[in-house]
Amino acid sequence: xTSCDQVIVKEDTTAPTFxxxxxxxxxxxxxxxxxxxxxxxxxxxxxxxxxxGEATYVxxxxxxxxxxxxxxxxxxxxLSDDCGNxxxxxxxxxxEDTTAPTFxxxxxxxIECDEDESxxxxxxxxxxxxxxxxxxxGEATYxxxVSANDPCEGASVITRTWDLSDDCGNNTNCxxxxxxx
Numbered sequence: 089x090t091s092c093d094q095v096i097v098k099e100d101t102t103a104p105t106f107x108x109x110x111x112x113x114x115x116x117x118x119x120x121x122x123x124x125x126x127x128x129x130x131x132x133x134x135x136x137x138x139x140x141g142e143a144t145y146v147x148x149x150x151x152x153x154x155x156x157x158x159x160x161x162x163x164x165x166x167l168s169d170d171c172g173n174x175x176x177x178x179x180x181x182x183x184e185d186t187t188a189p190t191f192x193x194x195x196x197x198x199i200e201c202d203e204d205e206s207x208x209x210x211x212x213x214x215x216x217x218x219x220x221x222x223x224x225x226g227e228a229t230y231x232x233x234v235s236a237n238d239p240c241e242g243a244s245v246i247t248r249t250w251d252l253s254d255d256c257g258n259n260t261n262c263x264x265x266x267x268x269x
Contacts, residue, residue: 104134108177116221156255157221185256189219193262222254
């Protein structure tokens with residue numbers, strides 16, 4: 089009788105597979121760790137590993153690109169099986185600021201004709217300046233259009249337009265009427 093041994097080695101050299109989430113653009117105040125917004129991988133599978141884990145990600149963030157509050161995030165998704173085979177893919181997440189800042193406009197006011205309309209303690213100033221994304225929001229500014237001698241000599245009506253912009257170019261304005269009589 090003759091016999092021989094044959095060694096059969098089963099090895100796993102095939103990386104797991106999955107479908108990478110699509111690149112996406114979101115508003116800058118969206119929680120990108122919430123995968124219901126940013127997307128998650130699907131179809132995780134491996135030819136040999138029955139206990140394949142879930143794909144994980146690492147983010148590389150380019151903050152304030154192209155403006156304060158906006159960002160470009162490159163999310164690299166990775167998945168490894170127990171034999172060390174790995175797959176990865178990149179997802180781009182753009183956070184943009186398309187929401188204008190907000191503020192409360194001062195009320196219309198009537199002052200005496202010899203009072204100074206540039207005195208904001210007298211005529212009012214905007215309040216509650218806020219923006220959803222711009223952490224360095226400036227203050228609102230104004231421009232005046234004066235209708236002199238209206239409705240009578242020495243009186244005037246000033247239409248003050250208050251304006252506030254964030255770094256991404258979103259703008260809000262309102263009008264205040266100042267009557268000098």
